[in-house]
Amino acid sequence: MDDTILQLNNVSTHFPIHSGFVRKRLIGTVKAVDGVTLAVRRGEVLGLVGESGCGKSTLARTIMQLVPTTGGTVVLNGKNLSDCSATEMLAVRRGMQMVFQDPYASLNPRMTVYATLAEPLLVHGVCPPEEVPARVANLMKTVGLAPRFMQKYPHEFSGGQRQRIAIARALALEPKIIIADEPVSALDVSIQAQILNLLAQLCRKMNLSLIFIAHDLSVVKHISDRVAVMYLGKIIELGPALDVIDRPRHPYTRALVSAIPTPNPDVERSRQRIVLAGDPPSPINPPAGCAFHPRCLYAQAKCKLAVPPLVADGPAREVACVRLGEI
């Protein structure tokens, strides 16, 4: 497929756990990401949802090559990232950029907005140095900040404005794909809407691909074209956003969707909520078979036997549940 910009083939990221002070022994591994296969198309917004600890941030970091992959390949624009040398990596990184959750922590407090936005331009030699100020001013306009704030420091801005600066920094290199790791979780509702609009608008205008990570399903539903649901390092459901959230197939997605409180008192009072028991299991020692079976309402003996693969369910959807046809 020509249209694919990012392809993940069976990507795994495991972290070893060592014990002992002098003699380190390996006592286990955390399978943070375990066999994820995923394709992102040009101009597409892919939402990635799951509870904390399910590996969505690790997957983002793996794609960005901020943590080494244990297995599988990440292919960006036809280039396998694990084969790249350090110099090649620098060029590859121009094509993908990241926006982090906490705009208070992801901006350097000692750098002005100008310095923050000029740095990637200078490092990558995007334009001659004399053009940098004009570029920075342009970037600031793109994200809805007045260029006269150029010489201010991050602490002089509000949370929403800081997130705009972080987005401008990601856009500086004109990437093909942006990975946004919970970009609106730290913001208030009214500010959240501004940032969501900005991201949606940028994707449309610049034909950007976006991987949008969040735990808030209503936000994901609004912004994404497709949604991938993760549980314990694996993708368990994938499909068009409206489809997955309005008609979830996997029992976990059903529970997740039913747990979102809706701002509508009549609906909220009349509906039956699926309340999952317990917490997500530890990724150090995941349950045998389907990792969700200890909390699943529909679990049977066969769920404990084998890890269910992601199988096609209709033309655009994939679900990993052995009882798919039965429930």
Add this chain to the structure above:
Amino acid sequence: MPLLTVTDLRTWFHTRNGVYRAVDGISFSVERGETLGIVGESGSGKSVTCYSIMGLVPTPPGRIESGTALFDGVDLLHCSPKQARSIRGKRVAMIFQDPMTSLNPYLRISEQLIEPLLIHEKISRREALSRALAMLEEVGINDAAQRIHLYPHEFSGGMRQRVMIAMALITKPELLIADEPTTALDVTVQAQILELIKKMQRELGMAVIFITHDLGVVSGLCDRVQVMYAGRIVETADTRTLFYSPKHPYTRALQRSIPSMQDKGTELFTIPGMPPDLSKPIAGCAFAPRCEYVTARCQAEKPELGPVSATHDQACLRVQAGEL
């Protein structure tokens, strides 16, 4: 008579950069057994309101400038420390947002759970422990008998919030103040905790003040909701009225900016600008600079809460004048 009546509460913080009017003249009441939701963005004064009632405002820089908070006839803001101690933690309890930082990491769960009992009731340690154990089982902790002797770090976030709830409810309070108890938790765990609060409320018949910024949580849980903006209440009504026929422009704008209330793919409605700087006095309506219906009068005159119906009050001059 309401269980708690707060009248004209003002809590200001005197900082080097000016006087920060976090809560600026609010009045409300809570009936026995009722659930009141307080909704607002960060900095709107919803937490400071409750900290003032509980006597948890750091002084200095904070100072309660005026107001009374009558709890069952006792003014919590002006009574003797001894009187306050006999109410706080026994008849009024509070749970906090972050269960990671609100439990003492050096003490076993058992020690922390029985502390309110040992302080407020004449009870032996052994009896207190058995009540603590029963309470832990009540809030849904499996193997409570073993787990009661663990330390907080050995519990997950949801479990810690359960412990916090057990600790708050062990003295069977008449009023529980919950300050964003589910904000730090995952949605599936949030659903568990909300169910738990509802169940405990049914069993104990207590009143709950539930602070949150999530309108979704409020809609299923609360009997009445009040919306705060810049240290003042802008609208208060029973939950259905507030959701289905909100009057104040801020409440309406807030509702319209939630993604789940809008069609997919459309531009989200946004409130332009930012909440005002509370360290500077605000002449008229605090929401005026961001309001789409603003007039010259809004910028000059401070609006007060006025009735729309018997159970519905709001503070917009133009709505009160019948213009909106």
